[in-house]
Amino acid sequence: MADRVRAGVALSGVAFFGIGGPLRILITMHAVSDWGGLHENIYFAAKSLVSRGHIVDVLCTGTRLPDLLLIAGVNVLRYGLDEDSAATARRIAAVDSYDLVYCHPFVAREVGVRVAGILGIPFVASFHGNYLDAYSTWFDRARITTAVSPALVNMLCRETNVSPELVVTMRNGVDDQIFDCRILTLDEKLNISSGTYDVVVLSRLDPDKRLLWDSVFSGMALLAAQHPGRRWRIRVPGDGNGVSEADRLFTEFSRHHDNVEVEWLGWMSMSDVPxxxxxSSLVFASGRGAAQGIAAGTPTIATGSQGTFGLQTGRRLDIGLWGNFGGFPIPISPWTDEGDIELVRLFGDYDSYGIEQVRSRARIAPLLRQSRIDLELGSLLEQAVG
Structure with missing residues (x-):
């Protein structure tokens, strides 16, 4: 049976943009892991829509996201998404009426499209990775489609011949507060108590992140060898289905490098990660995590499921923005000997380190501030109904 949990938060000072009143919006999402970039995307989207005065229900899985949504004033639908999507859609449509469905990939998309069909309302679909999700069979029914990177937009248009104006880029945002914090110098980043330069690996600890772990071992082996007088501490927050394998691999790596240690932090809340x-002196991450590292003023190496995009400076940062920091394959890896040289140079030249901190943050800020993404998404969804 369905379990609909209503938020008990009263909001004031909301505004409606371009429409006659609040919308009833259903957001559908499903993820195997309990937390990751998709969960954060959903959280910020739903929270921003509520702040615009809309009534938002989120159909989702997991344990952490529902609690955060309820605190933000978002209603939560707890249907089992492993069951038949048609049956789930009928049950949702029989209980509530909506003005719009904003659906996310795979089974959640199937449910969302079916609910929209039953109720005769528009839907907007979102893509987060390098997959098609049977797009050619339903794209003509979507009011509009969004994707988190220009690379994915190009891929969808190319593979389905959909009109480019029907697919738009809606990037993962980064909390404005992260952009606004003061950037720490490399000297300030030295952990006095431990005598180490901290390095953060920010990702789910699931088997599909093995490519990211390999990039950590490659990059840290280089730094440990080129700067033997420094001590490095690899800090790993998060959890997932690959914790035991990650523990084995990282422990083995540290055994072979006397000036490298590993610290497991476990699950950390969104508010603690920034x-x-x-x-930290260096971040290894993909997608939203990589963007957060750059926004925090820390040099970041981006590696996603589709490849290593390297140290996010200059041309490599442009490629990272294009492909969501590792979320889309590129013909030739930008992580070359040139990238190795630059990584070593950064930690040997404090001026270069500081310049790249400021330059990289300034490059992404106009595109990835969460306030900008919230405004773009809210306007887009309201126009989809109008």
Whole structure:
């Protein structure tokens, strides 16, 4: 049976943009892991829509996201998404009426499209990775489609011949507060108590992140060898289905490098992550995590499921923005000997390190501030109904 949990938060000072009143919006999402970039995307989207005065229900899985949504004033639908999507859609449509469905990939998309069909309302679909999700069979029914990177937009248009104006880029945002914090110098980032330069690996600890772990071992082996007088501490927050394998691999790596240690931090809340990113000297991450590292003023190496995009400076940062920091394959890896040289140079030249901190943050800020993404998404969804 369905379990609909209503938020008990009263909001004031809301505004409606371009429409006659609040919309009833259903957001559908499903993820195997309990937390990751998709969960954060959903959280910020739903929260921003509520702040615009809309009534938002989120159909989702997991344990952490529902609690955060309820605090933000978002209603939560707890249907089992492993069951038949048609049956789930009928049950949702029989209980509530909506003005719009904003659906996310795979089974959640199937449910969302079916609910929209039953109720005769528009839907907007979102893509987060390098897959098609049977797009050619339903794209003509979507009011509009969004994707988190220009690379994905190009891929969808190319593979389905959909009109480009029907697919738009809606990037993962980064909390404005992270952009606004003061950037720490490399000297300030030295952990006095441990005598180490901290390095953060920010990702789900699932088997599909093995490519990211390999990039950590490659990059840290280089730094450990080129700067033997420094001590490095690899800090790993988060959890997932690959914790035991990650523990084995990282422990083995540290055994072979006397000046490298590993610290497991476990699950950390969204509010705690920016603090450790800001104080770290280097970040390894993909997608939203990589963007957060850069926004915090910390040099970041981006590696996603589709490849290593390298140290996010200059041309490599442009490629990272194009492909969501590792979320889309590129013909030739930008992580070359040139990238190795630059990584070593950054930690040997404090001026270069500081310049790249400021330059990289300034490059992404106009595109990835969460306030900008919230405004773009809210306007887009309201126009989809109008």
């Amino acid at each position: 603090r450790i990113l800001r104080r």
